[in-house]
Amino acid sequence: MTNTKVVDLLINDEKRIYGVQAMCEGKEITIESRLTVGADGRYSTVRQKAGIEVTKRKHGYDLLWTNSCSRWLGTFNKNGFN
Numbered sequence: 001m002t003n004t005k006v007v008d009l010l011i012n013d014e015k016r017i018y019g020v021q022a023m024c025e026g027k028e029i030t031i032e033s034r035l036t037v038g039a040d041g042r043y044s045t046v047r048q049k050a051g052i053e054v055t056k057r058k059h060g061y062d063l064l065w066t067n068s069c070s071r072w073l074g075t076f077n078k079n080g081f082n
Contacts, residue, residue: 004029006040009049017050 003025010019010032019032038046047054 006045006049009036009046020046 001022001024005023006020007023007028008021009017010021010030011017017036018034019030019036022029022031036046038044038050038052040046
């Protein structure tokens, strides 16, 4: 969805994220999902709203490293998800 900006996360009573509130072409929309991915850049609104801390380090290149697990995906080990 182009021209869409996340405004807030949808979080249920169990503290699980199940989607986002967003603005699309001037209208507020709700997008529900089983998996919400914050791929909105280094100043991520999704990351901030989820309360995920970031450590800023100065270096000569851009780098993204994540270690994420989900019961829906299973657990991750050296052989991948199981």
